[in-house]
Amino acid sequence: MYDILAQPMTRIAGVGAALEKRLLTRGIACMGDLLLHLPKDYVDDRHVSAIAHLQDGVSSRIIGRIISKQARGFGRNRQVMIRLADDSGQIALNFFHSGYMMSDARLSEGREISVRGVAEHWKGYLQMSHPEWCVTESFNPGFQPVYASLAGLGGKRIGNIIRQILSLMPANARSPLDALLQEQFHFPTLIEAFKRIHHPDELGRDGLVRAEARLKSEEIIIYLHLMRQKKKAAVCSAVCLNDEKQSSALHDSFPFPLTDAQNSAWSDISADLQSGSRMHRLLQGDVGAGKTWIAALAMARAAGSGAQAALLAPTEVLANQHAETLHELFSPLGIEVALLTGSTRAKARREMLARLQSGALQLIVGTHALLTEDVLFDHLALALVDEQHRFGVKQRWALAEKQNEGKKAVHLLGMTATPIPRSLALALYGDMDLSIMRGMPPGRKPVETRVIAAEKMKPMADGMQRILDADGRIYWIVPRIDEDEDGVSVDQRVELLKGYFPDANVIGLHGRMKGKDKNGALNAFSTGECKILVSTTVVEVGVNVPEARLIVIEQAEAYGLAQLHQLRGRVGRSSEQGYCMLVAGSEASEGSMARLKKMVNTHDGLELAEADLAIRGGGDAVGTRQHGEAGFRLLDMSEDAALIRQWHENLPDFTPTEAMQRFWRPFAESTD
Secondary structure, three states: HHHHHHOOHOOOOOHHHHHHHHHHHHHOOOOOHHHOOOOOEEOOOOOOOOOHOOOOEEEEEEEEEEEEEEEOHOOOOOEEEEEEEEEEEEEEEEEOOHHHHHHHHHOOOEEEEEEEEOOOOEEEEEEEEEEEEEHHHOOOOOOEEOOOOOOOOHHHHHHHHHHHHOOOOOOOOOOOOHHHHHHHHHHOHHHHHHHHHHHOOOOOOHHHHHHHHHHHHHHHHHHHHHHHHHHHHHHEEOOOOOOOHHHHHHHHHHHOOOOOOHHHHHHHHHHOOOOOOEEEEEEEEOOOOOHHHHHHHHHHHHOOOEEEEEEEOOHHHHHHHHHHHHHHHHHHHHEEEEEEEEOHHHHHHHHHHHHHHHHOOOEEEOOOOOOOOOOOOOOOOEEEEOHHHOOOOHHHHHHHOOOOOOOOOOOEEEEOOOOOOHHHHHHHHHOOEEEOOOOOOOOOOOEEEEEEHHHOOOOOOHHHHHHHOOEEEEEOOOOOOOOOOOOOOOHHHHHHHHHHHOOOEEEEOOOOOOOHHHHHHHHHHOOOOOOOOEEOHHHHOOOOOOEEEEEEEEEHHHHHHHHHHHHHHOOOOOOOOOOEOOOOOOOHEEEEEEHHHHHHHHHOOHHHHHHHHHHHOOOOOOOOOOOOOOOOOOOOOOHHHHHHHHHHHHOOOOOOHHHHHHOOOOOOOOOO
């Protein structure tokens, strides 16, 4: 089965090399990847309405015969108008910029077509603008999936491609987990679950929930098995890092005393490093809680003991920031900190690698460039992985496994600012010991947070101008990159804000930009060349701009509280007051508004994560999903907490195949 799921997208009719490349930029590398692009909603297409019974503003399905077709205008502006009739009446169908439809034989006069759209009365006549249509013989009544746009493809085109993929799947296609999950939990097979979600015969909530739970169960079972394998591998001896001179000197140089939470975390890590057994620990700290200082103490302990330490970061921006911070901390101690990224020039890279291999260079910060085969160490004793959930399982272990022959195992310290309830963290990171840091360093003020309605955004302009006049900077977060997707796009907001603030050099930022362009946008914002940065959640972690005083988050109800808290952590990173405006969408429910209001008075990330878990519960069978925020392909840490705990406590005796692991890619790998 997995061999078929792994087939390239070009096996599908109409998908050529150019479209394959576009899909690849969105993480769709094979046919199975597109099957995981689940519907965001379903439309009830079981009933056909008579034209005379259509209601204004209501989406309806009609069937009629084309009685006329004509075009107005020329070139790109050409408009096609089709008049459709059934036994009850007539309606005009208007298609703008669609001159090609004049030559479409399927739309000839006398042909019968099926149409879905929103009817409206205009000058006494019924009309629909840009309705979805097909010839009647192609229409299948039932529940139709609705997909979010992807790589420039509309939802209808995506649905057609998914139907082709499912048609290629043999009826007897099986996953090794099918029998177990059918017998014990009465789940459908993997292929049946895909078919039920993408083409439900009936929209029963229980059927959809069970189909989705079947997919998610396979993902979490494979992940937990890999974690247990890693936990066994972690139990081994490691070098004792017991020379405290450098770490004590660094501790004494800090501008503020460590908080109680920092002292507790450092006590755990220090004991691990001196134990003679491999440290395998996760340091979970709130945004701005001071995890970098603790990492620096651990690196100083390694350097003071004559060993090497390496810090792996998921992006060049974050790696640069860590390198700068650590350089300031270690320079007075006479310890060099090097930086290795994909942008490092060839000559400098060769010199750096030679010094690492000889042991002349003790401390290094880098991106995925640290994981290449030619990066060798003389005596690597400590590997640190920041925002470790942004790396695949194998990636975040790869650095700890870099060691020359004859050396003892490498200590591994993972760090994350993602607030995860403790019970869930023990399930997700069961291969690691857990240290939690709560609270903020001295001098930080809680970010003042407000929830506002979308129609109240215009009055914010005066407040934004006051922040800009005081040399402050502003983040503006939007939910989408493309205009053809639901919600407001980056480009749309950039243009709007340029009109309001022409002197602010408004710049856009999103995850599909090239690394050089991303770094350019962030550097412009960091230096003050750009005063307003419009971005997707790509700035959620690893961006430290102390001058940023305000963050505006549109359609805030679409995000989990933990993610909103991380975004809020981008501001208030100095002694100046920071502000967060949560802009609710026009269709936000009362429950969504109540959830957002938890952000106003709660500033503890773990408390918010627990609240999110309690409020969102089991989640919905369909609708907006927040999967992917911790690297999973389908699982959501809040919505699926019960499922994660269930499999953590009752993991079946099962060994995932290599094909299964390749398909699910436990913890999606990040890129610079």
